[in-house]
Amino acid sequence: MHVHEQSPTESRGVERSRIRARRTRNRTLGVIISAVVGIGVLFGTIGSASALPSAGDWLKLRTCESGGNYATNTGNGYYGAYQFDLGTWASVGGTGLPSNASPATQDALAYKLWQQRGWTPWTCAQIVGLPVGGSGGPALVAARVVAEHTVGFFDSLELTSDGVHLSVVGWAADLASAGRTTSVRITVNNAVTVVRAASARPDVNRIMHLAGAHGFAASIPAPAGSFRVCVTALGSSAAHNASAGCRTVKVPAALKAWNRVTPSTAGRAVVAGWVYDNTAPGRSVSVVVVVDGRATYRVPANRPSADVDAVFKVSGSHRYNTAIWVGTGRHVLCVYAVGVKATTKRAMGCAAVAIAAPVGVIDRESGSAGRVSVSGWGFDPNSAAASVNMLVVVNGVPHTVPANVPRADVNRVFHVTGNHGFSAVVSGRKGVNSVCVYTIGTLGIAKRLLSCRAVAA
Numbered sequence: 001m002h003v004h005e006q007s008p009t010e011s012r013g014v015e016r017s018r019i020r021a022r023r024t025r026n027r028t029l030g031v032i033i034s035a036v037v038g039i040g041v042l043f044g045t046i047g048s049a050s051a052l053p054s055a056g057d058w059l060k061l062r063t064c065e066s067g068g069n070y071a072t073n074t075g076n077g078y079y080g081a082y083q084f085d086l087g088t089w090a091s092v093g094g095t096g097l098p099s100n101a102s103p104a105t106q107d108a109l110a111y112k113l114w115q116q117r118g119w120t121p122w123t124c125a126q127i128v129g130l131p132v133g134g135s136g137g138p139a140l141v142a143a144r145v146v147a148e149h150t151v152g153f154f155d156s157l158e159l160t161s162d163g164v165h166l167s168v169v170g171w172a173a174d175l176a177s178a179g180r181t182t183s184v185r186i187t188v189n190n191a192v193t194v195v196r197a198a199s200a201r202p203d204v205n206r207i208m209h210l211a212g213a214h215g216f217a218a219s220i221p222a223p224a225g226s227f228r229v230c231v232t233a234l235g236s237s238a239a240h241n242a243s244a245g246c247r248t249v250k251v252p253a254a255l256k257a258w259n260r261v262t263p264s265t266a267g268r269a270v271v272a273g274w275v276y277d278n279t280a281p282g283r284s285v286s287v288v289v290v291v292d293g294r295a296t297y298r299v300p301a302n303r304p305s306a307d308v309d310a311v312f313k314v315s316g317s318h319r320y321n322t323a324i325w326v327g328t329g330r331h332v333l334c335v336y337a338v339g340v341k342a343t344t345k346r347a348m349g350c351a352a353v354a355i356a357a358p359v360g361v362i363d364r365e366s367g368s369a370g371r372v373s374v375s376g377w378g379f380d381p382n383s384a385a386a387s388v389n390m391l392v393v394v395n396g397v398p399h400t401v402p403a404n405v406p407r408a409d410v411n412r413v414f415h416v417t418g419n420h421g422f423s424a425v426v427s428g429r430k431g432v433n434s435v436c437v438y439t440i441g442t443l444g445i446a447k448r449l450l451s452c453r454a455v456a457a
Contacts, residue, residue: 058107061128081110150175150240153245154244168231169217173233174233176235179210179211182233230246259349284316288338292326328355329357357381358380360437367457399424434453
């Protein structure tokens with residue numbers, strides 16, 4: 001089941017094969033071409049020939065050898081997805097433990113071993129029906145690459161966390177000028193994006209004996225649907241371009257959203273954020289806000305959203321911002337995004353908000369000559385720097401009194417700023433008066449009764 005060292009007979013056969021191959025290709029590029037093409041052909045990304053292994057062949061082999069686990073290290077002397085022993089691993093250029101190497105490195109060196117010895121080193125090859133005894137095919141590989149000059153490899157294709165972009169990662173190199181940076185063309189259906197393969201890939205340089213920077217990582221917008229993604233390594237001319245392969249990816253229809261819930265003033269909670277449906281990213285949709293599991297509010301997400309549009313490469317208006325009356329006390333607000341199709345919904349989360357009631361104290365109440373005098377302080381904790389109004393009700397008659405007199409003692413004790421004191425004299429009647437005093441919230445909606453007393457005038 002495991003990789004084993006080659007015999008002297010095998011070594012002589014490999015050497016003869018190498019000599020023949022070198023006579024048919026450029027001596028300077030020989031080693032680089034053989035190794036670089038190993039990665040590309042490993043997944044069927046450069047050309048095709050009946051003698052070359054397919055991605056399916058390698059998958060079958062890995063599954064049999066290690067269950068496809070690149071990190072396998074059971075302590076039996078064989079490591080990684082292809083179960084290399086350390087001697088064989090070193091013979092094809094590996095360093096350290098195979099199980100610690102990246103999947104790309106293990107793939108490349110497995111292919112390099114196949115080039116030298118075919119499927120013979122792996123016992124599993126015969127089990128899964130691979131042609132044990134074949135000599136690999138270096139001459140076919142070399143002939144194909146000399147004609148192309150440029151090679152590339154398509155490492156991965158993944159949907160990014162935002163759900164509407166594809167992450168495409170790989171590398172490409174122009175063998176005619178191996179230290180020069182080249183580009184790749186990424187095609188998503190018929191949409192073409194060209195990116196520079198100019199990021200560092202020391203693993204590629206080490207294994208392929210290259211200099212320079214040859215890696216790329218691109219983020220491509222992808223609305224919902226099924227897409228065929230193809231990558232082409234671009235050479236010095238169109239004739240030298242080389243396919244790095246194609247893969248199919250399905251981007252699910254989903255709502256992309258973000259929201260926040262914060263307490264506001266006068267018994268209100270602010271719900272704000274953005275949402276769009278990537279099945280129709282140019283259209284505005286809406287959110288539903290549920291307060292304490294009972295009250296439901298539908299809010300359109302149709303405010304300008306240039307920042308969101310720029311980040312996610314969409315158009316239209318997708319922001320929302322609204323203040324919902326919840327009253328004082330603790331409340332739980334849950335927000336749901338509703339897509340273009342009413343049946344498409346997404347829970348955006350719940351948040352608890354605490355709306356404090358206005359506060360205040362009556363310092364003095366007195367009556368004289370048919371008049372009532374009242375003084376004290378009051379403010380709204382939800383907007384503590386703002387001055388509020390007090391409501392003084394004498395014998396059922398309301399009087400609005402501003403609490404805008406400086407009260408340094410109140411500010412010091414409650415760690416607030418602004419002016420919050422009040423003092424008023426209002427009409428009453430001779431004899432006993434009923435006096436009730438309220439603090440009014442900053443928007444004049446929420447109020448709190450401070451006291452109701454009988455005051456003699």
